[in-house]
Every structure is written in C-alpha cells, then in structure tokens.
Amino acid sequence: MALLTKAARGTGDVLPSVSYKNRFIESTMLEIGNNFGFKEIRTPVFEHTELFNRSVGETTDVVQKEMYTFEDNGGRSITLKPEGTAGAVRAFLEHGLFNEPMPMKLAYVTPCYRYEKPQAGRLREFHQFGVECFGAAAPAADAEVIALGKHIFDFFGIDDLRLEINSIGCPGCRKNYQAALREYFNSNIDDLCETCKGRLDRNPMRILDCKSPVCSGIAGNAPKILDYICDDCQAHFDSVKKYLDAMGIEYTVNPTIVRGLDYYTRTVFEFVTGSIGAQSTVCGGGRYDGLVEQLGGPSVPACGFAVGLERFMMLLEARGIELPAENPTDLYIASMNDEANIKAAELASQVRQEGVACLFDTVGRSLKAQMKFANKMGVLYTAVLGTDEIANGVVNVKCMADGTEVPVALEDFAVNFINMSINKAVDDFNVGDVDVSSVLGGLL
Numbered sequence: 001m002a003l004l005t006k007a008a009r010g011t012g013d014v015l016p017s018v019s020y021k022n023r024f025i026e027s028t029m030l031e032i033g034n035n036f037g038f039k040e041i042r043t044p045v046f047e048h049t050e051l052f053n054r055s056v057g058e059t060t061d062v063v064q065k066e067m068y069t070f071e072d073n074g075g076r077s078i079t080l081k082p083e084g085t086a087g088a089v090r091a092f093l094e095h096g097l098f099n100e101p102m103p104m105k106l107a108y109v110t111p112c113y114r115y116e117k118p119q120a121g122r123l124r125e126f127h128q129f130g131v132e133c134f135g136a137a138a139p140a141a142d143a144e145v146i147a148l149g150k151h152i153f154d155f156f157g158i159d160d161l162r163l164e165i166n167s168i169g170c171p172g173c174r175k176n177y178q179a180a181l182r183e184y185f186n187s188n189i190d191d192l193c194e195t196c197k198g199r200l201d202r203n204p205m206r207i208l209d210c211k212s213p214v215c216s217g218i219a220g221n222a223p224k225i226l227d228y229i230c231d232d233c234q235a236h237f238d239s240v241k242k243y244l245d246a247m248g249i250e251y252t253v254n255p256t257i258v259r260g261l262d263y264y265t266r267t268v269f270e271f272v273t274g275s276i277g278a279q280s281t282v283c284g285g286g287r288y289d290g291l292v293e294q295l296g297g298p299s300v301p302a303c304g305f306a307v308g309l310e311r312f313m314m315l316l317e318a319r320g321i322e323l324p325a326e327n328p329t330d331l332y333i334a335s336m337n338d339e340a341n342i343k344a345a346e347l348a349s350q351v352r353q354e355g356v357a358c359l360f361d362t363v364g365r366s367l368k369a370q371m372k373f374a375n376k377m378g379v380l381y382t383a384v385l386g387t388d389e390i391a392n393g394v395v396n397v398k399c400m401a402d403g404t405e406v407p408v409a410l411e412d413f414a415v416n417f418i419n420m421s422i423n424k425a426v427d428d429f430n431v432g433d434v435d436v437s438s439v440l441g442g443l444l
C-alpha cells in the first residue's frame, strides 16, 4: 500500500503552497530569455533512445547508467529525456529551422529524468530551464549565453554564484589531449572503476567526471586540456573572456571542467554555489559546434546552458530570497440560503469573466462556516447575499483588511465591484495608508 501513497524515489510533488513559486520562476526565466531573443520551444518528454546515445554520448554516465529506457508496445526503444538539448536539436532539424534567419534562439522549461542516487539537489525527476542558440559561431554568442545566465541569477538577487569557465577544444586539438590522458590513466589503470577502464580506449575524457571518489582523485592530477588546445580554440577562448570582461561578468578559469555530456566543444561553463551542499552546480552549459551535423543536419554551430530548477529553488531558500506572494482571492460571495447561492453563482460568473478571482459556496456550508472559510482563504472582500439583498438589488461588500463596507448594486455587479475596489484603493492612497493588498490582485 505504501507504494500507492508514496511518490517514486527521487521524485516529488509540488503542492499549491509552493507551485506558484515554480510558475513565477519559470515564467520569469522565459521572459528574461525573451529579452535576449530566446523563444520558447516545447519538445516531447520522450524521444527515441538513439537520439540520446548519439548526442549525450555512449560512454557518458547519463547514457551508461542513468537513462529511463523502455520498449514501447510497438517495439521501439524509448527514453525519457535526461536533458533538454538533444530534443531541441532534433526539433531544429525536423522542422528545418536551420533555414530560418540565424541565430535561432530557443528556450525551454522541461522535466528531465536520470536514474541517479537521490540526495539533496539530485533527483530522478528534475526540471531544467534551458536555452540553445543555433547558428552563431562567434565568441560573442558564448558570452551572450553566459550573460543571460548571469542576468537571471542577478534578477533573483542571487549574488554568491561563481562562474567557472574552461575550453575543451575541438575534435582536432582533442586528439593530442586524449593521447596524453590515455597515457596518464594507463599508469593508474588498476585503481580505476570498471566503467572507467572501459572508457580508457573509447573516450578517456569521460574518466575526468566519473563520480567514483577514487577515479576523481586520480583525475585531479591528470593533464589539463587547456595545455593542449589549438591556436584557433585558444583565440576563441581569449575572445570569450574579453567579451565577459567587457560586460563586467566575473569568472574564474577552471581547467578541470569537462562537463558530463559528450557533445561539447570549446567553451564550457558552470555556475557554482557554496550554499546548497554537494550538488553545487546550479547551471551548466557550453558550445556544441558538432552536434547538429552529427545528428544528420548541416554544419551549424551552437551553444547553450541549462539551470536545474530544484537546485535554483534550494538556492533561493538558502539565501532567504522571497518571491512575490501569489495573488489572493479578490471576493467571496457568501449566501444565506439556496436561492441566494444561485445568485452568488451568477455574480461569481460575471466577475470572473472580468478577471476577478471569486469564490462562492459549493459545499453547502452554513453562513458562519462560509465566513470562516473565506477568512482562512485570505480573501480581500466578502459579500453576504440573502433574500433582502436580492430583493433590494444591493449587497454590502466588506473589505477584510479594514472592515469597511460599501453597498454595491447587483445590476452590472462586475463593473460596480471593480469600480468600488479601485475607488477604495485610491481613497486609501490619498489618506496615506495605502494597503496594496486591497487592490484587486487579479487586475494588477
């Protein structure tokens, strides 16, 4: 039975007391992205497994150990997306978006699935806000994408993040580096985990981000890619740094960042915090110039990043950063009898059409219980309808913040109610004790 009433390990519910924060964060990130020219794309939660094998990479932890893969009833191998980039690239190709004016800038909010060992900040279902910029090879694009990440963190008042950058070169300069890595790890081969032993020949860079403490200890002294990158990649990296300097974005070069996914080329970066424990990378990204072509498209350079939204929210909490409260319910129309409740339904329908958040009784409560409920819900105004009010065509609307009551005609109730609340806000403002919460939340 416990299985029925407990969410699967590494997943969680977002209850109404929190979900408004997610909504605010997601829509704000998309809006800031829009200011940088990124337009929202939505791609399916599952894709053909082959897409992730080919993009994220066969020798990555994600593909080797963490994907939720299953055969569907048609016998196809399907995988729940472990990240957002592959689906965005697939959609970019499928819809011929490379024929549109470049750069093509896409943004998304998506759930992701990785079979990892759950701990604080590491989940099996998590969410990413991500951006992907296609068709811009210049260092300015890398810097702009990083600037967007920084802008988002700044907007929310998160000022303790460290931006770490590195260049992992191109396939050309990586050949020498991989040879150096093979030589180094070969001399430690007995201590490597079984997965990394298998990676040594195929993709020794993957050993650098193995999560096993022994492998990562050995990786700490491995040769650094920055000592091997070619002149073009070095010039690109220097130029990215110049742009960041010009934009006043502080960074440190961390030559150990290689990222856990295979598609990266040249610039890679992470925003790291000391405030949320071991899972300290809140945002990761970089350039991936070869991926579009690798998946069968034209040669289109690209770069992007993804913020882990659960880690982002942990960070907000750790830093004590408050988000705007959810809009309160504007009006509760209580009723004294069945006939009045039908009128309440009619009035609620009218005001809701004008954008007013309004409730009436759908439980069959006594008047006293209705008022208690309205109080608990924190509504801004209440009105009590009875036979007299309906006969006279007027109801008293009470402001719950200060107890003042104003008669409002039932004819054209929506307009009258809205005018009343605006007049009250203006009056309050004029007498200097403005209570912003008495202005209709939904109308602001």
Ligand code: HAM
Binding pocket: 082, 083, 084, 085, 086, 114, 116, 121, 122, 123, 124, 125, 126, 127, 128, 130, 131, 132, 260, 261, 281, 282, 283, 284, 285, 286, 287, 303, 304, 305, 306, 307, 308, 309, 310, 311
């Ligand atoms: P990633 O570094 O694998 O990159 O993930 C990005 C972010 O997702 C991480 O920095 C972290 O905040 C969050 N994250 C990853 N795994 C988990 C997890 N198990 N639980 C909670 N949060 C997690 C990518 O996914 C790339 N697609 C980013 C990118 C976009 N690169 C270019 N464009």
